[in-house]
Amino acid sequence: MNKLVLILLAIFLPPVAVFLKSGAGKDLLINILLCILFYVPGIIHALWVCTK
Structure with missing residues (x-):
């Protein structure tokens, strides 16, 4: 999946991006x-998961 889409999802819908x-x-x-x-730690965790 496109990394940019995952990052945008991680900001607005973190659990969806992680899933x-x-x-x-x-x-x-x-x-x-x-x-x-x-909510903010959820965003940070989602960004970490999506970019690693």
Whole structure:
């Protein structure tokens, strides 16, 4: 998938971007928990997952 699209999704819909990059696994669960607790750490985690 295009990296630019993943980065834009990571900013606006972090769990969707993580799901598209790594599937349904521990990264998705971590990202959902981060987005529920605090939205900004969820964005940072999604950007990290999508760019690694």
